[in-house]
Amino acid sequence: MASLKKVDESRTNQPFIYRQYSHEQLKQVLHKMYLIRRFEEGAEECYTRGLIHGTMHLSIGQEASAMGICMPLAEDDQITSTHRGHGHCIAKGAEVRRMFAEFFGKTTGYCGGRGGSMHIADVAKGNLGANGIVAGGIPIAVGAALSSKMMKTGKVAVSFFGDGANNEGAFHEALNMASIWKLPVIFVCENNGYGMSTSTARSTAVKNIAERAAAYSMPGVIVNGNIFSEVAEASFKAVERARAGEGPTLIESKTYRHRGHSKSDRNRYRTKEEIEDWMSNRDPIVLFENELRDFGIIDEKGIQGIREAVEQEIAEGIEFAKASPSPDVSRVEDYVYTEHA
Amino acid sequence: MASLKKVDESRTNQPFIYRQYSHEQLKQVLHKMYLIRRFEEGAEECYTRGLIHGTMHLSIGQEASAMGICMPLAEDDQITSTHRGHGHCIAKGAEVRRMFAEFFGKTTGYCGGRGGSMHIADVAKGNLGANGIVAGGIPIAVGAALSSKMMKTGKVAVSFFGDGANNEGAFHEALNMASIWKLPVIFVCENNGYGMSTSTARSTAVKNIAERAAAYSMPGVIVNGNIFSEVAEASFKAVERARAGEGPTLIESKTYRHRGHSKSDRNRYRTKEEIEDWMSNRDPIVLFENELRDFGIIDEKGIQGIREAVEQEIAEGIEFAKASPSPDVSRVEDYVYTEHA
Amino acid sequence: MDAMVRELSYAQAIQEAMAIAMEADERVFLMGEDIGVYGGAFQVTGDLVERFGTDRVIDTPISELGGAGVAVGAAVTGMRPIFEFQFSDFATLAMEQIVNQAAKMRYMLGGEVSVPLVMRFPAGSGTGAAAQHSQSLEAWLGHVPGLKVIQPATPHDAKGMLLAAIADPDPVMIFEHKLLYKMKGPVPEGHYTVPIGKADIRREGRDLTIVATSIMVHKSLEAAEALAAEGIDIEVIDLRTVRPMDKQTIIDSVKKTSRLLCVYEAVKTLGIGAEVSAAIAESDAFDFLDAPIVRLGGLETPVPYNPELEKATVPQVPGIIAAARDLARGVR
Amino acid sequence: MDAMVRELSYAQAIQEAMAIAMEADERVFLMGEDIGVYGGAFQVTGDLVERFGTDRVIDTPISELGGAGVAVGAAVTGMRPIFEFQFSDFATLAMEQIVNQAAKMRYMLGGEVSVPLVMRFPAGSGTGAAAQHSQSLEAWLGHVPGLKVIQPATPHDAKGMLLAAIADPDPVMIFEHKLLYKMKGPVPEGHYTVPIGKADIRREGRDLTIVATSIMVHKSLEAAEALAAEGIDIEVIDLRTVRPMDKQTIIDSVKKTSRLLCVYEAVKTLGIGAEVSAAIAESDAFDFLDAPIVRLGGLETPVPYNPELEKATVPQVPGIIAAARDLARGVR
């Protein structure tokens, strides 16, 4: 099991990602982490300005987890995501313009404006979709892994879910089946300490959710979800294990959401201090930025360049969304069933 | 964890039940174990002769488990039972005549002929009912334990279920809640090796279901379910723990059903040898009988006396059932809702 | 009288009913997800946890099936739980306990037990929450003997019917439309009950009967007012209870108006309007019908995210006006 | 032609359809509890595991929700699972995956995916298995856009509609009455399909239309024969598909007979007959109706264990005869 300490050690002898990935790739990672952050800040702003309706669940503060898990995945590997799925979607390769378009309810959105934030998906890139049902995507990922095994495609399936989801029966049933059938699936519990207002201490009988892996005879790994290298290394090993036909892994990625649960959250269940502490001392993007700087992989100028590129991408994405057409109300009954050719 | 070996040792220094219960009580236990066995054989015969319709699930071979768990319970402690619940019902204090009457669909049956074998209950004696839904009774027992805690009645709730039930989401959700709320409930998994035709090896990712207790931070105890003393001791400790407010326990009682799953079972999934071995070498009644003889608690004559008493009880029970009236069809809509006074 | 002019929101009315019941009877308690310090996803339980403590306002883990089962077990052993689903859509996870256990336990056990359980289901569309957070599933539970199913449409009824539900010895399922939570209306102080199983004539009329449920009652009343200007006099019946359904009130109304329009938000096919229509078509009111029985229900689609599409999937006032006018005028 | 005279049981017909599909398409596989060596609770899968192996005839743990979810995930990623519930009552545990995921995924994702999933639900009473093993829940799924729901009544249709379901790109839910499994009837050899969404006129008649589902089709035909002797000429329509419902066939029939009786086993309130009745009452067939639309459905109770009580809870031939006679003769 990785831990904060481990990373410090590894500084001395090159942490996993520096052995595994090129500097270019690592800069790309930083770029994408910014992109996730700025996408959500942009979406939040659009929401506040009334350009986006409904609600949304922001993963700000969890970017390293989404990126680290997706880094070792191939484009055709598949994921099932959650209500807090913007980061997963971008990390798996989605374009922010089509995500914004979806949030704006436009035809150019990934779901043609039918899904919105809670169902954001990018099937072409292997994202089978966010899910409005807590733990709803877990058995679906196991099904994707079953397809992979039956069709011998070599694909790996990843199911993202939160700490709150681990108390759903679907979690139990899905992990058990994945284990007895040795399926190529990775269960990623992004433990941000709370299911809505309910802390894991109040909702979950074990201290670490990874401990539950033993109940399914699969490895349970705990990583600091705010340190990209740790997450990527755990994911890499789990992917190797899955592709080798050795079965599933449960990764618990300990992280934190900076924002409230959704757009209606009085944040009564956690202290200002706690939030402040995570924001100022454990921001995954700052940590990764510093690491890349320390390793001389990027300098201020490089960072500035990325920031600016991202700003432009976001601005263009929002413009694209605004300019895109809304679906015609007469088409409301499309897609209920598959149109026969 | 208790084990076969342990009992042999304990022969030297008195196993639990001989320290805990009087000879009279132990003879009563033997009496009830016979009663369960003969009740089910009698029901089976009535079924074969077409006197009972539907289907039934016989617990023949599991009598020590039902008796051992219920032995330390007070009359007002409550249990939730399963489709294989005849033994639980008798062990908790039900009269066989009213059980037969229920199987015959008569008004004198415990459920007025509305429930039959799959819903046999005896609320007055704390049996909240067998259940047609695998794992359906587990959360209900947790609810009974919650009532006990809120109303400070000191009652303990016991949930019986099978090995197959441990893969249901309800099992996971219920054990987690019982643990975080420290409720006075005991989870008893009667592991007879198979869920219908599916062996635990094929259905369950862990070797021993008790190992899953760790996922809920509660003690997991494995006992030889065919040895009354072992089961009773584990139950006694779990009851003490529950009454002391220390929370739930998961007891895995390893046993075997001599009969097929239900009345429609071709027994294709297990070998004649396996069945034969359990029947001739591990019959819980024979084991207990021998133990009582070895300890000089009962002799042949005493055993004969019990056997005869049981025969009579069964015969009278069947007569009572036959002689009882069937419900009037015009009353079919009774009990859907509570009749307002 | 002063008490009568006091206005509360629908959510406040529910909260007040729960508080009154909890004050009066210590067996009454609340279970649900984030109903404590968070106050509930729709702030219905609000600050009740501060008044009654975490022992009686219990935050459950995210475990709908197990949570519902715990509530059933508590109800059958002497407590009176009020279980809140965060969204009615999540009841799909708990149907086993609701339908196989709570609804049938008394019957299966030959009357040996009762299950005094109340479950609350925030339902309906209109919040931009898309297909998995916008369903109206009351018809499912209305199909299940052993349950009682209600849909209060006003703050007054929300409080009175909830108090009736808590006092009821059997399981009562309450569907609350999310868009009603903020609606205000007069709510009497203190304890009172509104009977389960009685429909309410919200507006008397001669030309046409509209039977509406939940939020559609208000949309139908709005349509009725608009049509009054055109000289069409509409009777609007608030069904209020899905099971047991108050057919007599509808029959009597149809005998008077000879025309029936059913308005409900759920998917049209097999929604409440199907039962209302069938109940009239097989009653002695059939001979009084001068026109087909018309149903306005939700479209045969999941609820989409886009707000314009979302609105298009459920009946709106203009559509009700058009349908009512055509029916009253005999246009086919 | 020889193939036409061959008789198979309803269960054998289903098994044959699955075997043909599995032979033809390696993406087709079976999932369920005890469908392998045990052959299924009702011996429908029988010995298929010996033919196709445990990789394609998969015994699941007792995990209906997870199992259904795995099937949904497999379907959306290229496979064509056929999922068997051991009893339809256990679908109460899987409604989340069926209704929130399988039914809505294509819509929520704007048409980016299809979910070619078949689920089989052994349903109905008559086996003495009591309240939790005897339900008829097809109306629930008939209320859900995105699903197709069928109830074949004969071995011929069981095979042909299952093959149509397997070929269908969308989720198809098949309700199979347990008492039909042993019923024999002519079943053509080889591959053929019976279209989903088309009702079938089983018996032509002039005086009265009966719309029946599943096992009630046979009871209704029996009643029709008995009444023929009395000179009452009854048309019996086998609905076959709950969603999408073939309203036109019923409308045309009612225009001819002017009288409609709906016969179904499920609880009467909000059962299929409610939709059939409402669909006719709002159609242009309304003007042709000479009498109220009558429904014969299950009683408003759970299914009891006692065999006499159990029979009393669902429509039987004598009751159908009496209701049809009264309706045809205009008795109220």
Ligand SMILES: Cc1ncc(C[n+]2csc(CCOP(=O)(O)OP(=O)(O)O)c2C)c(N)n1
């Ligand atoms: C089955 C179900 N129950 C409840 C909800 C309401 N809900 C949405 S997100 C959420 C909290 C989920 O917590 P967690 O799994 O830790 O994910 P996080 O929000 O922390 O990312 C809840 C209760 C839901 N969407 N689905």
Ligand SMILES: Cc1ncc(C[n+]2csc(CCOP(=O)(O)OP(=O)(O)O)c2C)c(N)n1
């Ligand atoms: C939810 C549910 N799924 C499936 C069934 C059908 N079924 C009845 S008993 C049984 C096997 C249960 O196995 P186990 O829990 O080990 O109990 P045992 O029969 O061995 O005592 C099954 C699959 C059911 N009754 N309920």
Ligand SMILES: [Mg+2]
């Ligand atoms: Mg969380």
Ligand SMILES: [Mg+2]
């Ligand atoms: Mg077993």
